[in-house]
Amino acid sequence: MTKGKIKVSSDNIFPIIKKFLYSDHEIFLRELVSNAIDASKKLQSLETMGKFKGEIGDLTIVVELDKDAKTLTIKDRGVGMDEQEVERYINDIALSGAEEFVSKYKDKADTANLIGHFGLGFYSSFMVADNVEIVTKSHKKSAKAVKWTCDGSPNYTLVDNDRKERGTDIILHISDESKEFLEEFRIRELLVKYCKFLPVKIQFGTNEETVKDKDGNPVKDKDDKEKKITTPNIINNTSPAWKKQPSKLKDEDYKSFYRELYPMNFEEPLFQIHLNVDFPFNLTGILYFPKLKNKIEVQKDKIQLYANQVFVTDSVEGIVPEFLTLLHGVLDSPDIPLNISRSYLQSDARVKQISGHIT
Structure with missing residues (x-):
């Protein structure tokens, strides 16, 4: 009998990750924003445990689009990384920093809401980008900032950087084949689709608002024009x-939440059921019973499935019995088994348990 270890060539695995790992290339934005959320939540957990003594400050995640430079940037002010952590979590494919963090601090802090599991989400960026840069600085004292650059091959560069603030910027140089992701409306559409209920503020662009007095009347300037102020556009x-x-x-x-979920539905639901289960699985959500019309039309895309507040799918046939698909609402569970790209359900005993609870 012969025993050995299967070898995986990075030259061969990169094309697989870039082309076939995710069923839809648009998911890259969900993955990168989810990573930024995790970085922010980790910092909050470290502060709670007394392991971070600095100023948390504003943790808003900023998504910036530069059409002229053909770049899309995701910025966070979370834990950041030092050189060793970049080597460990970026250069070592499929090593999940979130999983390792949960394992290390599972008895000391609330780590249940961290999103990452597979350690592959970052590499989804290469589905739409020719070149990706990471500029990051760890929250640790005396840590030096570094810049990682890769063109989608197994080769990368890692150099010191002069970044002063903790956190991470992911800069995607969008490829010609993916130029749709340089359109503002497209990025806004994806952020609303996948990220509109994530637990850390996400800013994309700005809004111009009229300044009003305490009675709600517009304030005028010396030229009798309405005063305007620029405010962050928070999408979630x-x-x-x-x-x-x-x-x-x-x-x-x-x-109000029903109207937020279905802004084009002007009829209010008859009633709702608020789910809040923590044993033998975790499941939260709200299911609404809509007003029935004379002709019942079963719409199978009205229940949205989330995993830790990240939108996964609205195809929930495996978890909601067909006779209940006329319901509207949200289901959220970190225990729902997903495929590695978090695009669809995998059927197992937990799905049957959750389905049984709903019915």
């Missing part, structure tokens, strides 16, 4: 209704 609701305790919500809160 960091505290959606399903994450709150039912006892804290009123009927109007549920109706």
